[in-house]
Amino acid sequence: MRLAPSKKGSSDPNEGAAQVADPAHGARHIAIIMDGNGRWAKKKHLPRALGHKKGVEAVRNIVRVAGEMGIEVMTLYAFSSENWSRPADEVSDLMGLLRQYIQSDIDEFDENGVRLKVIGNYKALDSDIVALIDNALERTAKNDRMTLAIALNYGAQDEMLRAVQSIAAAVKQGELEPDQINISHMSSALDTADLPPLDLLIRTSGELRLSNFLLWQAAYSELYFTDTLWPDFDKRELQRALKSFGDRDRRFGGR
């Protein structure tokens, strides 16, 4: 079992040991906006597609690392609902990589106890990808070491709209009064309903925005921005982000 980090000012003699024993620094759920594949390729005078390919290698590595660190949930922003506005050949490269990734890594997910989850309206992707995803979701459903949630055709505004629509339908059915709707109804209607609260949200490549990612879930998440481009994001970078998280004083509006 993973040791929880000790509270500041604790007189626990094992305090130091507990810190070392928890490489996740108490973070259960981390999310990453994996940005900068295009700039990585440009810097190296390579085609953008190669940047995305390197990006997939970084994903593979970081999923392994997160599992070893005892992170319970890792949510990765892979394709936004706004990314459809990219040139058709780039969208097609990204979908091709997604196909390959699911097919090539599903065995490893199973071996390492990784449960796959998808957030976002993935049913709108090509039907063969939807079938691959559905198969992978079913195959890994009982794995319980780590959840890898991939955001595909995901936009937080779209997610919240879909949640509101499902709540409105319940109201129409007479299952709920409008003034009974509470925060927990919303949380339960989102794609992340079964996930623990988001502790840490990381964005690579120096951009300081959320780009429509997890807007509801990030209400009290700690934010971490790094200039590192996604293909260069490795174990050391993740350790740095988690160390920074561990040093934060989370107050949740209290004092």
Ligand code: IPE
């Ligand atoms: C992130 O890299 C990958 C996706 C959005 C799919 P980008 O492709 O956005 O790379 P930059 O931001 O242009 O460098």
Ligand code: IPE
């Ligand atoms: C956010 O990156 C989406 C993903 C990482 C999948 P973008 O590159 O699409 O974001 P903007 O356009 O810079 O805001």
Ligand code: MG
């Ligand atoms: Mg980008």
